[in-house]
Amino acid sequence: MTKRVVPNGYTLVQIVLHWTIAALVVFQLAVNEGVQDAFKDRAESAQPPDDLGAVLHIAVGMTILALTVIRLVIRLRRGAPEMHRANPPLVNFIGHAAHVALYGFLIGMPLTGAIAWFTGLELSAELHELGRFVLIPLIAAHALGALAEHFVFKTDSLIRMLRAERK
Numbered sequence: 001m002t003k004r005v006v007p008n009g010y011t012l013v014q015i016v017l018h019w020t021i022a023a024l025v026v027f028q029l030a031v032n033e034g035v036q037d038a039f040k041d042r043a044e045s046a047q048p049p050d051d052l053g054a055v056l057h058i059a060v061g062m063t064i065l066a067l068t069v070i071r072l073v074i075r076l077r078r079g080a081p082e083m084h085r086a087n088p089p090l091v092n093f094i095g096h097a098a099h100v101a102l103y104g105f106l107i108g109m110p111l112t113g114a115i116a117w118f119t120g121l122e123l124s125a126e127l128h129e130l131g132r133f134v135l136i137p138l139i140a141a142h143a144l145g146a147l148a149e150h151f152v153f154k155t156d157s158l159i160r161m162l163r164a165e166r167k
């Protein structure tokens with residue numbers, strides 16, 4: 001059986017997807033008042049959203065889901081670089097767990113939002129609302145971890161998410 005070669009870095013597509021999705025997630029966390037009002041109106045009068053903020057929240061959220069699926073397919077087919085062996089094992093374990101959790105939220109947030117919006121299921125709306133209390137600290141920890149790897153552990157983790165792997 002041939003063993004798949006583990007890449008040393010990310011491709012340009014993987015890097016563009018990482019930063020595009022990150023920017024869209026920040027947008028979602030900032031722009032959600034319109035959708036909250038529209039969700040309330042919709043429960044009362046079954047009105048489609050007429051607020052631009054609500055339409056944007058739904059459209060951007062569904063785009064995040066689609067881009068994440070594409071990103072995961074690429075990751076499964078091509079792979080991703082390994083954690084740096086020079087790091088303490090605990091740092092790598094936490095870093096890896098954070099990546100898995102972030103992927104979970106990139107799928108889970110749009111799904112709970114869509115189920116709440118399209119079916120009116122209150123439980124899904126509540127899970128969607130609570131998500132941010134875990135997602136925001138998780139993103140902060142992930143970003144701090146990336147900066148710590150760069151400045152404290154002096155690995156090329158941050159650089160490889162900025163510069164595509166050279167063939």
Ligand code: HEM
Pocket residue numbers: 025028029032035036037039040057058060061062064105106109110111112113114115116117125126128129132
């Ligand atoms: C990564 C994607 C998403 C993120 C990070 C996100 C984030 C948020 C946040 C932070 C809120 C405000 C919660 C609060 O303060 O109460 C919210 C509300 C809401 N979002 Fe999303 N959202 C995403 C995707 C979606 C999608 C795809 C939909 C629908 C198709 C959606 C529908 C809603 C609805 C209906 C509400 C109002 C819920 C309520 O008031 O109970 N979201 N979202």
Ligand code: HEM
Pocket residue numbers: 018021022023025026075080081082083084099100102103106139142143144146147157158159160161
């Ligand atoms: C909403 C914001 C963000 C999300 C959802 C996110 C998500 C992710 C995910 C899922 C991975 C794993 C990639 C893979 O191997 O498949 C990753 C890697 C990475 N992220 Fe983020 N990220 C966000 C913001 C940031 C920020 C602000 C920084 C920098 C300060 C950053 C730096 C990195 C780096 C350097 C890697 C590669 C780590 C490595 O290869 O060892 N991310 N990110």
